[in-house]
Amino acid sequence: MKLQDLLEVLPFYYADGDISEIDINTVKADSRQVTEGSLFVCITGYTVDGHDFVEEAVKQGASAILSEKEVTASVPVIQVADTSRIMAKMAVRFYGYPTQQIPLIGVTGTNGKTTVTYLLESIFKEFEKKTGVIGTIQKKIGDNAYPVDNTTPDALSLQKTFQDMVDEHVETAIMEVSSHALDMGRVHGCDFDIAVFTNLSQDHLDYHHDMNDYLHAKSLLFAQLGNTYNSNQKKFAVINEDDAHSGFLKKSTAQHILTYGCGVDAQVRADNIYLDVMKTTFTLNTPAGSVLINSSLIGQFNVYNMLAASAAAISAGIPLAVIKKALDQMSGVSGRFEPVDGDQDYAVIVDYAHTPDSLENVLQTIRGFTKHNVYAVVGCGGDRDKAKRPVMASIALKYADQAIFTSDNPRTEAPLAILDDMAAGCQTDNYVIIENRREAISRAVNQGETGDIILIAGKGHETYQEIHHTQHHFDDREVAQEAIQSRNLKEDQ
Ligand SMILES: CC(=O)N[C@H]1[C@@H](OP(=O)(O)OP(=O)(O)OC[C@H]2O[C@@H](n3ccc(=O)[nH]c3=O)[C@H](O)[C@@H]2O)O[C@H](CO)[C@@H](O)[C@@H]1O[C@H](C)C(=O)N[C@@H](C)C(=O)N[C@H](CCC(=O)O)C(=O)O
Numbered sequence: 001m002k003l004q005d006l007l008e009v010l011p012f013y014y015a016d017g018d019i020s021e022i023d024i025n026t027v028k029a030d031s032r033q034v035t036e037g038s039l040f041v042c043i044t045g046y047t048v049d050g051h052d053f054v055e056e057a058v059k060q061g062a063s064a065i066l067s068e069k070e071v072t073a074s075v076p077v078i079q080v081a082d083t084s085r086i087m088a089k090m091a092v093r094f095y096g097y098p099t100q101q102i103p104l105i106g107v108t109g110t111n112g113k114t115t116v117t118y119l120l121e122s123i124f125k126e127f128e129k130k131t132g133v134i135g136t137i138q139k140k141i142g143d144n145a146y147p148v149d150n151t152t153p154d155a156l157s158l159q160k161t162f163q164d165m166v167d168e169h170v171e172t173a174i175m176e177v178s179s180h181a182l183d184m185g186r187v188h189g190c191d192f193d194i195a196v197f198t199n200l201s202q203d204h205l206d207y208h209h210d211m212n213d214y215l216h217a218k219s220l221l222f223a224q225l226g227n228t229y230n231s232n233q234k235k236f237a238v239i240n241e242d243d244a245h246s247g248f249l250k251k252s253t254a255q256h257i258l259t260y261g262c263g264v265d266a267q268v269r270a271d272n273i274y275l276d277v278m279k280t281t282f283t284l285n286t287p288a289g290s291v292l293i294n295s296s297l298i299g300q301f302n303v304y305n306m307l308a309a310s311a312a313a314i315s316a317g318i319p320l321a322v323i324k325k326a327l328d329q330m331s332g333v334s335g336r337f338e339p340v341d342g343d344q345d346y347a348v349i350v351d352y353a354h355t356p357d358s359l360e361n362v363l364q365t366i367r368g369f370t371k372h373n374v375y376a377v378v379g380c381g382g383d384r385d386k387a388k389r390p391v392m393a394s395i396a397l398k399y400a401d402q403a404i405f406t407s408d409n410p411r412t413e414a415p416l417a418i419l420d421d422m423a424a425g426c427q428t429d430n431y432v433i434i435e436n437r438r439e440a441i442s443r444a445v446n447q448g449e450t451g452d453i454i455l456i457a458g459k460g461h462e463t464y465q466e467i468h469h470t471q472h473h474f475d476d477r478e479v480a481q482e483a484i485q486s487r488n489l490k491e492d493q
Pocket residue numbers: 029030031032042043044045046047048049050051053149150151152153154178179180181
């Protein structure tokens with residue numbers, strides 16, 4: 001592609017050097033990925049400054065540089081005000097406006113995004129649509145899965161993925177949209193058709209200044225809804241009416257709104273909710289009629305996730321009977337309230353709860369299921385929101401008979417310093433600190449007696465423990481299974 005064609009997305013720019021004959025065969029923001037004929041985009045990052053890699057990019061074969069600061073290079077330099085924002089627009093142009101060609105659903109909120117995207121995938125598959133899914137666990141095109149680095153990829157990877165989805169005839173794309181992504185403009189230029197809000201509670205205060213800043217980032221998805229290119233189609237904001245922030249989010253969009261919740265005001269509503277350890281049933285009331293849902297997803301929070309997915313599906317015109325069939329059949333999401341079954345008479349549940357609200361929801365749910373002991377194995381991530389550490393610890397103590405505090409991706413922090421931050425939130429002494437996660441899980445499993453429930457929180461589907469930039473293989477489900485088997489063996493002897 002001619003560089004000048006790519007620059008059509010810019011109203012103004014300043015070019016240093018003759019760009020009229022320059023061809024671009026790819027756009028890269030990482031000098032290590034630059035190949036002959038790349039446009040190298042300099043991003044001022046959080047750890048390093050991409051402008052420092054111009055020389056390396058030119059050596060690797062970059063034909064031109066897009067920068068937001070003054071840089072000197074032996075190839076033409078185009079200077080703009082904000083390279084991240086412009087890169088997103090260029091990515092959309094470079095990959096052929098892919099989200100104008102597929103309906104796109106974006107899901108945002110503190111908790112429940114992954115679950116809602118998988119519920120939507122099941123519903124659209126039941127409706128015989130080929131789906132694409134992008135999120136925390138992986139990205140999927142039809143039934144093929146690929147690894148991801150971020151819940152919401154950078155703009156270049158994202159638009160490339162959408163182009164792949166177009167090439168592979170995906171009929172609906174469903175993605176998680178993180179607050180980081182919204183704040184950094186990773187989704188600029190995406191033509192969302194439906195935007196879903198799950199809920200907002202404390203997280204990521206390492207990145208966002210305060211809860212208002214966090215809420216504002218989330219609202220950008222709704223502000224962006226329908227503002228891009230072809231806006232003739234009906235666009236919907238699907239909003240959790242029971243969340244305290246719903247009013248603000250409703251004001252953030254000029255598109256149609258469909259609310260969901262458990263109160264009388266919600267347009268898509270759950271009534272007669274029955275929660276038990278094996279199943280959840282409720283009546284799903286919608287503007288299109290009512291059906292009884294009989295799901296194997298556990299807990300009140302999953303009723304909300306099913307309402308969110310149902311409301312989004314209704315906005316997309318999917319019949320209620322199809323929604324019911326998909327929700328009834330869906331067996332669960334990897335690492336979310338996932339039981340580990342080793343033929344034991346106490347339950348072990350692995351769950352991705354890593355925020356105060358999700359931990360409270362999942363422990364409250366578990367507490368409601370047993371009069372026996374509840375054990376909670378809990379840690380907090382390093383290089384992440386420090387303010388949530390004492391809060392999560394005190395929630396664990398409130399609901400569990402014993403909490404076992406341990407490591408969860410300490411990253412570049414000292415594990416014991418993280419555990420100290422957690423201990424600062426403890427008003428009671430029903431906890432132990434076991435830094436090594438394998439030992440912590442083993443301790444919990446060895447204490448389990450008939451009817452007890454052990455929650456292993458925080459890592460869910462993750463298959464690693466990240467320590468000082470290195471990921472060591474670690475899967476809570478495998479480790480718990482090994483601990484159960486080793487105890488079974490000892491007891492059989
Ligand atoms: C704080 C944050 O989100 N950072 C993201 C950001 O990194 P950054 O801006 O700090 O980049 P940097 O490493 O400083 O580098 C700056 C620039 O120099 C370039 N560079 C760097 C080195 C080099 O040799 N050559 C070179 O050109 C880099 O490619 C980059 O363009 O851009 C990177 C590339 O897109 C992301 O991978 C990175 O995510 C980091 C890994 C991260 O941990 N992000 C988390 C906090 C995150 O985004 N999480 C959300 C939410 C998850 C949830 O839902 O809970 C997510 O969407 O995943």
